[in-house]
Amino acid sequence: MRLDYLSIFPAYFDVLDISLVGKAAINGLVEIHAHDLRDWTHDRHRTVDDTPCGGGAGMVMKPDPWGEAFDEIIGTESDPSVHVIFPAPSGTPFTQSAAAELSSAQRIVFCCGRYEGIDHRVIDYARSMWTVHEVSLGDYVLNGGEVAALAITEAVVRLVPGFMGNPESLAEESFSAGQDGLLEYPLFTRPVSWRGLDVPEVLMSGHHGRIASWRRDESVRLTRERRPDLTDSDSSGIH
Numbered sequence: 001m002r003l004d005y006l007s008i009f010p011a012y013f014d015v016l017d018i019s020l021v022g023k024a025a026i027n028g029l030v031e032i033h034a035h036d037l038r039d040w041t042h043d044r045h046r047t048v049d050d051t052p053c054g055g056g057a058g059m060v061m062k063p064d065p066w067g068e069a070f071d072e073i074i075g076t077e078s079d080p081s082v083h084v085i086f087p088a089p090s091g092t093p094f095t096q097s098a099a100a101e102l103s104s105a106q107r108i109v110f111c112c113g114r115y116e117g118i119d120h121r122v123i124d125y126a127r128s129m130w131t132v133h134e135v136s137l138g139d140y141v142l143n144g145g146e147v148a149a150l151a152i153t154e155a156v157v158r159l160v161p162g163f164m165g166n167p168e169s170l171a172e173e174s175f176s177a178g179q180d181g182l183l184e185y186p187l188f189t190r191p192v193s194w195r196g197l198d199v200p201e202v203l204m205s206g207h208h209g210r211i212a213s214w215r216r217d218e219s220v221r222l223t224r225e226r227r228p229d230l231t232d233s234d235s236s237g238i239h
C-alpha cells in the first residue's frame with residue numbers, strides 16, 4: 001500500500017516514521033510519501049490561498065497547486081483504484097467499516113486542506129479521475145486535514161493483513177464486526193489488587209463461560225450508557 005500526503009505542513013507526517021505505521025513501512029507493508037503543496041506554486045511567496053468568491057471570512061485554497069501536484073504524484077490518467085481522501089468538517093463520518101474497506105486499497109492519497117477549505121473544483125476534478133472520499137473525524141472543528149489524515153492512516157494500516165502481530169485482537173475491538181457493534185468491555189491485568197481496587201473476581205475464576213458472560217454484559221451496559229445510537233443498529237445484537 002502506497003500512502004501519499006499533500007499538505008502545506010508535510011512535517012506533520014514525520015511522526016509516521018516512529019510509530020507502528022513506521023514499522024509497517026520498514027517491513028514493506030506500506031510506503032509513505034509526504035509532499036509540500038507549496039512545491040507546486042510558482043510565485044515568490046509560494047501562494048496557496050486566495051479570498052473566497054462571493055465573499056465571506058477567511059481564505060480558500062487555490063485549485064492550481066493541487067492540480068499540478070495531482071499530475072505529478074498520481075498522474076493524468078483516470079484510475080478508480082486510486083483512493084483520494086479529503087478530510088473536511090462537511091465530510092461523511094469516518095467509520096471502522098470505512099477503514100476496513102480502505103485497508104485493501106493499493107494507493108491512498110490524503111489531501112490535507114487548511115484555511116476555510118479547498119476550492120471545490122479540486123474535489124470535482126479528483127472525482128472525475130479517481131475514487132474520492134470526503135470524510136470527517138467527528139463533530140468538532142480542527143484547523144486542517146492533517147490530524148484527520150493521521151488518524152485515518154492508523155485506523156486503516158492496522159487492518160492491513162500482516163500488520164498486526166495478533167490479528168485475533170482485532171476481532172474483539174469496539175466497532176469491529178466481531179463485537180456485535182458493541183463497545184468493548186473494561187480491561188484488567190496484574191496486580192489483582194491496586195490502591196484498594198481489585199480485579200473483578202469473575203475474571204480470576206478461570207470459568208470461561210462466566211467470564212464471557214460478564215464481558216458481554218459489560219459491553220451491553222457501556223454501549224447503552226455511552227452510545228445509545230449503537231443499540232438500535234442491526235449489528236448491535238441489543239435492541
Ligand SMILES: CN1CCN(Cc2ccc(Cn3ccc4ccc(-c5n[nH]c(N)c5C#N)cc43)cc2)CC1
Nearest residue numbers: 087088113114136137138140141142143144145148
Ligand atoms: C464559510 N465557513 C463555513 C464553516 N466552515 C467550517 C470550517 C472549515 C474548515 C476548517 C479548517 N479546515 C481546513 C481544512 C480542514 C479539513 C478538516 C477539518 C476538520 N474539522 N473537523 C473535522 N472533524 C475535520 C475533519 N476531517 C477542518 C479543516 C475549519 C472550519 C468554514 C467556512
